[in-house]
Amino acid sequence: MQRERAQTIYEKSKPGRRAATLPAAEVPEPPLEELIPAELLRDEPPRLPEVAEPEIVRHYNKLSRRNFDLDSGFYPLGSCTMKHNPRLNERVAALPGHARLHPAQDPKRAQGALELMWLLQESLSEICGLPHVSLQPSAGSHGELAGLLLTRAFHADRGEERTKVLAPDTSHGTNPASVTMAGYEAVKVATNERGGVEMDDLRAKIGEGPDQVACLMLTNPNTLGLFDENIAEIAGLIHEAGGTLYYDGANLNAVMGQSRPGDMGFDIVHVNLHKSFSQPHGGGGPGAGPIAVSERIEPYLPRPQVVRRDGDNGHGPFFDLDLERPKSIGRLRGFQGNFGVFVRSYAYILSLGADGLAEASETAVLNANYLKARLAEGRAGERLPVAFNRHCMHEFVLSGKPMKRELGLATLDLAKRLLDFGFHPPTVYFPLLVEEALMIEPTETETKESLDAFADAIERILAEAEDDPGVAKQAPYTTPVRRLDEVKATRKPVIRQPL
Amino acid sequence: MTRYTSATPADRAEMLAAIGVGSTAELFEQVPEPLRLDCPLKLPEGMSEAEVFERLSALAARNVDAEEQVCFVGAGMYDHYVPAIVDAIAQRSEFLTPYTPYQPEISQGGLQVMFEFQTAMSELTGLPVSNAGLYEGPSSVASAGYLAMAATKRRRFVVSRGLHPHSRETLETYAVGYGAEVVEVGLSGGETDAGALAAAVDGETAAVFLQSPNFLGAVERVEALGVAAKEHGALLVVATDPMTLGVLKPPGEQGADIALGEGQPLGNRLDFGGPSFGFFCATEEQIRRMPGRIAGETDDVDGRRGFVLALQTREQHIRREKATHNICTAQALNALAAMVHLAWLGREGYRELGELLVRRTVYARERLAAVPGVELLHEAPVAREFALRLDAPVDRVLERCAERGIAAGYPLGREYPEYEDGLLVAITERRTKAQIDDLAEALGAAVATERGEFPVDITEKSPQGVG
Numbered sequence: 001m002q003r004e005r006a007q008t009i010y011e012k013s014k015p016g017r018r019a020a021t022l023p024a025a026e027v028p029e030p031p032l033e034e035l036i037p038a039e040l041l042r043d044e045p046p047r048l049p050e051v052a053e054p055e056i057v058r059h060y061n062k063l064s065r066r067n068f069d070l071d072s073g074f075y076p077l078g079s080c081t082m083k084h085n086p087r088l089n090e091r092v093a094a095l096p097g098h099a100r101l102h103p104a105q106d107p108k109r110a111q112g113a114l115e116l117m118w119l120l121q122e123s124l125s126e127i128c129g130l131p132h133v134s135l136q137p138s139a140g141s142h143g144e145l146a147g148l149l150l151t152r153a154f155h156a157d158r159g160e161e162r163t164k165v166l167a168p169d170t171s172h173g174t175n176p177a178s179v180t181m182a183g184y185e186a187v188k189v190a191t192n193e194r195g196g197v198e199m200d201d202l203r204a205k206i207g208e209g210p211d212q213v214a215c216l217m218l219t220n221p222n223t224l225g226l227f228d229e230n231i232a233e234i235a236g237l238i239h240e241a242g243g244t245l246y247y248d249g250a251n252l253n254a255v256m257g258q259s260r261p262g263d264m265g266f267d268i269v270h271v272n273l274h275k276s277f278s279q280p281h282g283g284g285g286p287g288a289g290p291i292a293v294s295e296r297i298e299p300y301l302p303r304p305q306v307v308r309r310d311g312d313n314g315h316g317p318f319f320d321l322d323l324e325r326p327k328s329i330g331r332l333r334g335f336q337g338n339f340g341v342f343v344r345s346y347a348y349i350l351s352l353g354a355d356g357l358a359e360a361s362e363t364a365v366l367n368a369n370y371l372k373a374r375l376a377e378g379r380a381g382e383r384l385p386v387a388f389n390r391h392c393m394h395e396f397v398l399s400g401k402p403m404k405r406e407l408g409l410a411t412l413d414l415a416k417r418l419l420d421f422g423f424h425p426p427t428v429y430f431p432l433l434v435e436e437a438l439m440i441e442p443t444e445t446e447t448k449e450s451l452d453a454f455a456d457a458i459e460r461i462l463a464e465a466e467d468d469p470g471v472a473k474q475a476p477y478t479t480p481v482r483r484l485d486e487v488k489a490t491r492k493p494v495i496r497q498p499l
Numbered sequence: 500m501t502r503y504t505s506a507t508p509a510d511r512a513e514m515l516a517a518i519g520v521g522s523t524a525e526l527f528e529q530v531p532e533p534l535r536l537d538c539p540l541k542l543p544e545g546m547s548e549a550e551v552f553e554r555l556s557a558l559a560a561r562n563v564d565a566e567e568q569v570c571f572v573g574a575g576m577y578d579h580y581v582p583a584i585v586d587a588i589a590q591r592s593e594f595l596t597p598y599t600p601y602q603p604e605i606s607q608g609g610l611q612v613m614f615e616f617q618t619a620m621s622e623l624t625g626l627p628v629s630n631a632g633l634y635e636g637p638s639s640v641a642s643a644g645y646l647a648m649a650a651t652k653r654r655r656f657v658v659s660r661g662l663h664p665h666s667r668e669t670l671e672t673y674a675v676g677y678g679a680e681v682v683e684v685g686l687s688g689g690e691t692d693a694g695a696l697a698a699a700v701d702g703e704t705a706a707v708f709l710q711s712p713n714f715l716g717a718v719e720r721v722e723a724l725g726v727a728a729k730e731h732g733a734l735l736v737v738a739t740d741p742m743t744l745g746v747l748k749p750p751g752e753q754g755a756d757i758a759l760g761e762g763q764p765l766g767n768r769l770d771f772g773g774p775s776f777g778f779f780c781a782t783e784e785q786i787r788r789m790p791g792r793i794a795g796e797t798d799d800v801d802g803r804r805g806f807v808l809a810l811q812t813r814e815q816h817i818r819r820e821k822a823t824h825n826i827c828t829a830q831a832l833n834a835l836a837a838m839v840h841l842a843w844l845g846r847e848g849y850r851e852l853g854e855l856l857v858r859r860t861v862y863a864r865e866r867l868a869a870v871p872g873v874e875l876l877h878e879a880p881v882a883r884e885f886a887l888r889l890d891a892p893v894d895r896v897l898e899r900c901a902e903r904g905i906a907a908g909y910p911l912g913r914e915y916p917e918y919e920d921g922l923l924v925a926i927t928e929r930r931t932k933a934q935i936d937d938l939a940e941a942l943g944a945a946v947a948t949e950r951g952e953f954p955v956d957i958t959e960k961s962p963q964g965v966g
Contacts, residue, residue, distance in 0.1 A: 006607065006804045009615050009842050020582070020848035025855055026932035027862035032746060032854060035861050036880040040718050042748050045850035046622035049842050056842050057584055060612075064593035067608035071592035080598050084503045088548050090590065093770075096566045097559025103772030104574050104909050105563065109901070112561030113771050126540050138634035138773070139828040141815070149676050174827050176820035181645060182676040186820040227529040257540050259530045274828060278503075282832030283609035284599040284631070284792060286774030302672070330672035334575055334637040334665040334761065335772030347555055353545030356501040358536075362523050363504050369526055370514040391518075391526050419605055427601075430816070447505040448514060474800075479604040481805035486603075489795035489809040493786065495628065496618035 001480050002065040009059050010497045013049040019056055047499045066480040067283070068424055074450045076371075078395045078427035078439025079172065079223055081253045081275035083360075086351065089278060089344035098343050103335035107320050113339060114319035117306045120346045121290075127252075127357065128269045128292035129262025134301045135290045135337045140250055141174040142332060143270025143289030144217070146302060148182035149329045150268060150293065151215045151244045153300040157327065162214035162243070166205055168197055170223045170431040172248060184214055191433055195226040195388035197234055210241035219248040220264065221255070223431045223439065224388055225368065225395035235265025244268060244297070249289075252276045253443065254365060254394035257358025267294045273338075277345035288341040299327040304336065363444035364394040367451060371442050372396045374455035379462035383407065387434040394443070400436030407465045409472050411436040414461060416483065417475035421457040501545065565769065568901065569934050573884045573925025574714070574909040575636060575663050576763045576772065579742070580929050585766045585839045589832055599792070599828065603807040604799075609831060610806035613794035616838040623744045624758035625751025626780040630791040632834035633826060636761025639777030640666040640708065640738055641673035642790045642824060643757045646781075647706035647734045649788050649823065654679040655703045659691040659724075661713025662738060663761075664914040670708070679705065689717040689877025689886065691724055700727040706757075710738040711747070715886040715911075716860075716923065717879035718743075721753040729754065741765050741778065741837075742927075743882040745853025757781045764927075766840030767833050776830035776837065787813060790824030792831075852928060856883040860926045863935045867924065870939055872946035876911075876921050884925040886911060886918070889942075891949035893922055899945035905938055907945075 032041060051059070068075075075082035093099065101113055121133035137143040148165065155162050165184040167175045169191055176186040187205055190198040197218070206213055216238045221227045228234065238245050247261040247269040253276040255261075261269045273279045274287030281287070293301065304321035305328075311317050321336065352360060372392055375384060383403035386396055400411035415425035415438075427439040442451055465472050476482060500506065506514070511523075520526060527535060546554065570578040588594065593608060600606030613631040620629040633639045640663075644656055656674065658667055660683055671681050684696045691709060700707055707728040711719035721737055728735040736757045737750035742764040750758035763775035781789060787810065795809025815822040844852060864885045868875050876886035889896055893910045900907035911921030926935075 063608035068605035070596035092555040095559040100564040109563035112558035173815040177815035177822040177825035284831030338773035339771035354540040354542040481799040489797040494796040
């Protein structure tokens with residue numbers, strides 16, 4: 001990777017240099033003050049960099065080489081589903097009929113786009129086992145907020161106002177954050193010795209006030225990579241209390257074509273198209289977080305909703321944006337959602353089909369269990385025991401507690417040393433209930449050889465640490481920069497280039 | 500095997516043996532039997548790459564895009580030219596395929612782009628603090644509401660009717676959740692009614708929301724309107740269009756506490772509405788209440804300059820229910836596209852583009868207002884978009900223009916019943932003088948025909964619309 005000292009584009013700027021040439025105005029060019037009152041005009045243009053095109057290209061190419069990426073190597077980041085991003089999907093998303101379609105285009109001139117959205121809705125509905133889908137939320141956490149607002153609307157429509165949302169202590173941080181944003185109180189539910197919801201604690205938390213329970217948010221399989229065997233009973237308890245059951249779809253990659261959240265009793269599911277459905281992650285987005293819901297939640301779905309209307313006079317069906325939704329929670333964002341993401345994910349669903357999706361999940365589970373088995377051998381088996389010793393689904397969690405105790409090596413050190421071996425580390429220090437946690441999700445698109453190489457690297461790092469733990473504690477060595485002072489960046493934040 | 504998996508039958512056998520099971524079915528036994536699907540999903544079988552391409556091309560062909568129609572539609576998203584280097588850089592694997600930069604040592608490229616982006620957005624808006632981007636425009640407005648509530652401990656928002664209708668509606672959707680009231684203030688002469696605004700703001704008001712240029716294209720007198728907010732200790736939130744900030748006074752110089760908006764015009768394609776990004780800038784006081792990722796500069800153990808995610812103690816993965824926002828995955832790649840576009844424009848290019856938009860917009864406004872049956876909806880100053888009134892049914896006029904290959908604008912009646920006769924026309928650098936003149940001619944013909952003034956309509960030679 002590129003190791004020169006970092007220089008920003010602003011530091012490469014010199015007055016007078018430029019890249020853009022613009023078309024001539026072709027129209028009269030009076031002074032601007034004659035067109036807009038002077039007090040509404042800017043005194044000086046913003047200090048954007050002044051750089052010619054060749055140097056802009058070099059600058060960003062160099063920067064790109066200071067990034068690790070999925071196309072370059074194994075990326076076993078738990079709960080993030082870093083599966084291959086097919087280039088076909090980029091090609092079809094870039095077709096002018098998609099890329100240059102204005103979002104306010106009259107539906108009759110956007111039939112292809114609306115049909116694509118409707119087809120994606122139908123596909124996700126089938127995969128989730130729930131009858132209705134809104135594509136509008138922009139990411140998983142946006143879907144969570146949508147689900148909680150739907151829950152509020154559902155109860156309000158019945159004259160109820162409930163205050164509490166339950167979620168296990170293993171839940172993603174977005175869950176409790178969404179709960180607060182939606183105006184509810186977050187209540188934690190404990191985890192049992194098999195890694196599932198502690199049923200006695202769940203009963204107790206419900207028992208404190210069943211009429212106050214708005215919702216239970218659950219990830220299944222959960223962030224430990226374990227399927228909660230009690231899901232039917234959990235659903236029964238929540239529904240009996242009058243609450244809704246929300247499925248955080250971050251881990252849907254374990255169960256596509258194998259099991260469906262709707263059949264498990266969930267009312268609302270969000271789907272991360274940037275995880276299970278191959279949208280590239282872009283270094284932190286874009287994504288999309290469509291939601292699938294049960295019949296009783298449907299009236300409250302965000303507007304607009306994409307609908308298929310029967311054609312008249314022998315015409316084919318007409319696809320439309322339905323704005324007349326009197327009980328709708330309203331909009332969650334502008335226009336219709338992240339359509340470019342929908343195109344890629346629909347292309348992915350078409351590519352794999354029913355069998356391919358089921359096989360993707362099956363292989364994801366096979367790969368995870370194989371890597372778990374490999375890491376149960378040798379030094380890893382001793383120093384990095386699996387947190388819950390049973391078959392996992394698409395991911396699993398190890399604990400670095402013995403490694404820390406016996407070798408003085410923290411999970412963070414192991415993660416940083418993996419960088420020198422060319423691997424992206426697993427998710428670390430999450431879920432919170434596992435000490436020194438490493439959460440590993442290989443996905444179905446990795447080869448057995450990649451998994452073996454990763455297991456071998458862990459073994460070598462642990463062997464190296466037995467001789468000299470100092471090596472890993474100072475790692476990494478080969479990256480564009482070494483360990484960074486994150487405390488300084490928060491205490492005295494420098495968040496822009498002084499100009 | 501699908502074409503994206505690699506496990507051969509031999510691999511599978513070895514892997515199953517290592518796990519100690521006879522089949523993958525055993526691994527799925529943790530799913531209670533009644534919940535295991537016993538039949539395939541009701542979806543089509545997988546297709547070859549070529550077939551998928553053809554299928555999606557066929558769908559794309561049923562849309563009328565801005566290559567087929569000359570696009571004067573804006574209303575929040577605009578048909579700007581995206582320079583070639585934006586695509587070339589944004590499609591690089593190293594930017595396209597990484598996750599959020601949780602491991603900064605191998606994410607310096609993405610983190611530095613965020614830092615450069617934050618610098619640029621601070622320059623554009625005139626506010627010192629910028630995040631690395633949110634989902635898009637309207638949800639950024641709703642996020643500002645959440646921040647304002649935390650900052651003021653108040654639960655009332657005063658909102659101009661000039662704020663994008665989608666932003667107003669999104670703010671209301673969110674406000675139901677976090678328990679705030681939204682009060683709307685009307686427009687007068689295209690601009691926010693200053694008297695009504697002053698009367699609506701009180702000591703319980705958390706924030707005043709304006710947009711400039713507003714939805715009708717009018718450049719608002721933000722500083723004067725903001726006085727009411729200042730007097731009552733409410734935050735002033737200003738939504739703006741980044742393509743106008745090369746020439747218009749930035750919100751930060753007009754008293755805004757928060758400046759935000761839809762980022763699509765910078766380096767992002769139309770994509771039928773997304774993905775794009777929202778930008779979000781604020782005063783220093785709000786830095787620890789900001790939503791979203793923020794990159795910060797620091798040093799590594801060898802003293803080398805580097806970048807990390809700063810102020811993470813605001814975020815959901817650390818603070819959970821006490822986080823300032825729930826956002827996780829946002830729009831990093833879209834913000835990168837914006838940064839490359841801004842670097843390409845550069846300081847002078849950015850100003851020149853802003854001037855070009857103003858001049859062509861003023862030209863188009865005068866040209867169209869001179870068409871019989873067309874008049875200005877308001878006379879406030881405009882920068883890139885303006886509103887007209889038509890003396891003919893807007894939908895029918897739009898249909899006639901569409902038949903001539905022109906998307907003439909956005910029918911205001913869709914969102915504003917009081918402007919049933921209104922048409923919103925947007926200008927970008929792609930809209931040439933010749934195209935503007937064509938629009939004037941088409942609009943004139945369409946209005947005249949609808950008013951029954953032309954016995955023969957030239958558009959009737961080609962009655963085959965699309966759809």
